[in-house]
Amino acid sequence: MIYPKNAVEKLGFTEIKELIKAKCISEAGKELVDKIQPQVKLDLIDRFLRQTNEFKNLIEHDAPLPVDHFYPLKHIAEKVKVEGAFLFEDEFYRVLLSLRTVYAIIRYFNDRAQQYPNLELLFEHLPIEKSILRNIEQVIDDRGKMKDNASRLLLDLTQQISKSEQEARKRLDVVYKQAQANGWTADGNLTIRDGRLCIPILAENKRKLKGLIHDESATGQTAYIEPEEVFHLNNKVRDLEFERRREVIRILTSLTTELRPHVPLLMAYHGLLTKLDFVRAKALFALDVDAQMPELSKAADISLVNARHPLLLLASRQEGHPSVVPLNLKIDETDRVLLVSGPNAGGKSVCMKTVGLLQLMFQSGLLIPCDPTSKVGVFKQFFADIGDDQSIDSDLSTYSAHLSKMKHFAQFADARTLVLIDEFGTGTDPQFGGPIAEAVLEVLNKKMIRGVITTHYSNLKLFASHTAGIENASMLFDNEAMKPLYILQVGKPGSSYAFEIAQNIGLPKEVLHLAKQKIGVQQKKVDTLLVDLEREKKELFDTKRAINLREKEVLTQQSELNELKSYLEDNKRQLLKDAKEEARQIIKDANKLVENTISEIKTSQADKEKTKELRSGLQQASESLKEKPHKEPKKQPVVNETEEALLVGDWVRILDTGNEGQVMEIAKNNLILALGELRTVVKKNKVEKLRGKEKAKVAKRFKSVSSDSVADFSPEVDVRGMRTEDALQKIELVLDRAVMIGYPSLKIIHGKGDGILRKFIRDYLRKYNHVSRFEDEHADRGGDGITYAYID
Template identity: 30%
Template sequence: MNTKTLRKLEYDKIIKLLADHASSPGGRELCLDLVPSSSLPQIEKMQEETAAAFTRIVKKGMLSFSGCYPVEASLKRLEIGASLGSSELLSICKLLEAANRAKTFGRHETPDEEPDCLDEYFAHLEPITPLASDIRRCILEEDVIADEASSNLLKIRRSISQAGDKIHSTLNSMVNGSLRTYLQDSIITMRGDRYCLPVKAEYRSQVKGMIHDQSSTGSTLFIEPMAVVKLNNDLMELYAKEQEEIQVILARLSSEAAEYISEIRNDYTILTELDFIFARGSLALEWNASRPVFNEEGRIHIREGRHPLLDKQKVVPTTIRLGADFDLLIVTGPNTGGKTVSLKTTGLFTLMGQAGLHIPALDRSELGIFHEVYADIGDEQSIEQSLSTFSSHMTNIVSFLERVDERSLVLFDELGAGTDPTEGAALAIAILSSLHKRGIRTMATTHYSELKVFALTTAGVENACCEFDVETLRPTYHLLIGIPGKSNAFAISKKLGLSDAIIEEAKSHLSEQDESFEELLTDLEQSRRTIEQEQNEIRAYKEEIASLKEEIEKKQARLNEQRDRILRQANEKASQILREAKDYADETMKNFRKFGKENVSAAEMEKERERLRKKMEKTNSHLTLEKEKPRRQYKPSDFKLGTSVKVLSMNLTGTVRSLPDSKGVVDVQMGILRSKVPITDLDIIEEAASYTSKQTRKTSSGKMKMGKSLTVSPEINLIGKTTDEAVALLDKYLDDAYLAHINPVRVVHGKGTGALRAAVHNYLKRQKHVKSYRLGAFGEGDAGVTIVEFK
């Protein structure tokens, strides 16, 4: 890819953002060196690695690569037999500890966990734990060697401590004894690793010893008394032995490390590569990006893509198609409408995808693989463009026009601008026509109406525009493919206060063909909005039907389950009754034979018969079905607005929405379902407290009892509910609030994925007693709350 295009499409800014996610110098360097590839296997490999890192970060968190510093210079010194310093050995130790962390992170927690392409990286890591532990045991920090590094070092340092104590003891006796009056201060100091005393200059002859230093004024001499000269010499010898022993320890550790040069070098390479991969995964997580699907036919289908360098709270997702039904897309519309953003998004996503990065768009977005991307995009736009600007653009276009082929993507921003409009339009059409005939995927933005006509009349060329709201004078940034853009100059001018007379005068200067073309564009725009509205309504109806179908299927499944359970229980009960009847019959026959053979009194026989009769009655009582209570017959006057009823034929509860007509039919709202039902198919549900417009009413005891209208809250919380449950609860609550004269009310649905909010808004659209609704402002709950106002 040419560096000029990478800069114009701001690919370098993306790479800098990627490098910020790397935690090692080597990983950051790999990020900064990343360039798009045109090899499909290489691209798919990198995309798979990014996806695997994304999944692992979501499951386990980010893997730290701290301590992974370059050690190649140290390894080369080891190869020639040199001994490393403590800081170099500590760097190798930190690298091995980072490898150990990564090795642990890479292990799967359960045997059935799905393997991924990163397993091979983790499997080849060699932490060399014994070497890392030995270095960490001997070297506490840079230039600090532990006493336990060797027994000899421990012995030497104990001797140093003892020698130091002896020197201090000798000097303390001098400071507190005969030399006290000769000293400037009663302290022991050091000069050049030698213990000395600060002696006044006039008493130099009174203190025997070696002068090592004097103060800046010359009033104080730092003298090493002769009594401690030998002790200081012995101490210096011990310090020298300590350094020799430290070098022996470092040489031993270096020798151990030299045995694993290839493993250490391999660990560093793998860790920097993993850091590079996890930086890509971390960036994808930050952007909520997805893995694109690639093809080699030059098809592009970006589904609701968001330019990553724009504020993600404000950027409007856009859908862009190119290369399937048409290979040339001409985007028109007013300035600041988002044309250049759409152009840059297409080019940047292509570069990012081919560099192994996920793109901030919906799943199943499709990108073609291009060997080159050529872009002619101005760094800044100006109302007055000079000839030099036109020349610079043409120079850039000429530079790549001969090099483009079928595997290239070409992007033009304001093609042909900066010169005479007629000539500029003709030149733009000629350039685009030449690219179109060669089958080169091209996307261009323009103001020229001639290019709109060219797109309308040429096969394989499509118009597009960035939607503009004339009412608010603001662009919506939605890219509408298949519709040419309007300039909206007259509408915008009128909205800004330009007089109708001037506007009509301007229209008179338009040719009849131009005016007809603008009217055609207006009709197309109106038709598009109507179709979009109808499609949204159809989509809502489909979702409602699917929801109802699912609910009915669930109810049918529950009914089938209940039926099977009842039949099973009935069969078991019948079997039990048959067994008991057989037992009764056997017992009766046995008694009959006994009473025939023995002389049993009539009283005893009657007593036994009575016992069996009671037992049979008890059994029969279990088989007797409870008599169904007669259903109350209702009159039309029994049904009021808001009456809670049960629809017998559908086994659903709902609320009366209209008074009975002449045929005794009322509208009943059952959740999201509204239906006309005869009153003969309804049962009124008696509630604990009926609705009343009065605030209070008296009871028989004379006390004031609050009506139900006072128990209705001005807010309902739907968080945690399914969309079906939420709509049913919201329906009942709005009835209560409306009858209780609570206005407005708050519906708390949370932010989440937005599904619950969408279901609430779809329901509110269809309610006739709802005047308006809006999302909460700052301090009211923001997008997690909807404020509903009744008529």
């Protein structure tokens, strides 16, 4: 039950129905939209919602439903019922197209059995009667006209008519040429008069040509005559056409008689097409407003998550504003009534209307614009007091109209009633309107009603603060920018910001000062307190939002750290693998040397000199493996003396391994060395500086290697489609080579995508000491899908 009746229109539900009607293909579908009304049976609401949701999913993710022809079959079926009546050719053609659509739809869902179970309920056990199609297709062609071979007699008559028409035309042409030769004809060609072809004859010659005069020109100088012999041929054609028409009617009557037993099936097909058109329109509208199917609740509760007013959403898109501030609220057994306060034009009424409209839509089987995690129950009554319903005819003032609604609410409301009241208590002296409104609210609260009420009255805010079941809520307001935020916050009342808004508009200070003096001290304190609370809520809201952003940043950094850790672990495993492989090779070579030595000793038959020589070789091989580590204590004093002399560009030997390299960078006690195409970091006291011939020899060897590297070096690296760690590893290798050979820049192709790979690459380049800067490629040649790294 909805009270008053115009509440549907004031909540915007009538406009919603008009938008859905515009999506319908058939008039029958539009009639069903007109009949939409809230339901109270949960299983019925659930089925309607699921049908709409399934059709929405079908439109989004499946092949299009074959709905090319939605002709109404109801009035045709009613005409077929009448004995002796027959359908015309165009009516049979509409039946033919509609049946083809119906059968295509049934086959469509049969091919997707159990994929759309609720839509399948619309045509459950509905058969495909192909005999109807065959009978119509034997008579009606694809242009909607009767086929010439629909019967033997019809074909014979059609052929006779064609032959007679050709004969009449030939005879007419002969007579016309003779009349022209005799000079009897007027200017012009053959013309049609009274449906007959006639010859234009000059008036003074009309007695010279036998025939029937059908017409004369306006001046009377020309007569239009049908020659006598042609006249008889045309009459014959006319008789044949009458016979053909009688045969056509006979065939149509016979076909209608064959169709008559299938009238109930035609009505069922009509119902299917109408319901599908109806559900399709609801699904299309749901797509327009980003509607979803919420969870259903047996209790009279409402929990809306990111809900939006559908009409406001559509209007904002038309104005170029793609989003609407979402509404989040909860009405349940504990907080049954939300008393919403706040500034004018702050969104209080929109909040209340959004709740009412979405509830009406939900109970009418329409998807609603909110998150699918929203949960909505069922109400048996909708009571709304919105706007001014004063009536001169009924002798009702504004306040009287409000009171008459309050009377009805107090008498008939119950726990299954959703009550919506806008600007509660207004329309009369606030001194009396406030207490009356408070009393009505107390009565309604005792009846356990659910609802949303907007107000500016302080006594109602105070009443809600200490009354169980009623919860204060407010629309947030930015009192610095003096603009509403349209965000509902539950738990505290809101200030009307009357003085702040008046000051922002530019009301004279004198007026504001006088107004502040006239309000009570207590009221002024309350309003000031509310303003302060609002400011604190705004600060808390901003702080919470900043914390959320920071949390997202931390999570992102954590993710990057995990990826870097994984990358380092992979590198560590690879290094260990290489070291183990090198150790295996050393052991293998050592074993081979020992075996060869033993073999030589046996071959020399244990000759002392030969044995001594072989043992000496074995000892030298052993010493060659040990001598490098033993150099450390001997060379360290020398290194310590020359530590300060090391400069960028010097050639050094690593004491632990004996490898030579060039100093690329000095960082405190660490050196960054270039070993061919690789880089490494070692302590200063772990190297010795090379001088003289040894230095020249090493430099020459590395120069030849570097020249070979330049020959096969490519300054372009493509990492598209690669995992992050693999891409970074590849880029590092190419960067190292570029640094070693002194190449000035590197082109990295990573693609656009979601920008994740691009972000990691640029973060890596920022940490690479030799990269001075990087930038995007030109927009015409790849834009931010390509990064240029410049090496100093």
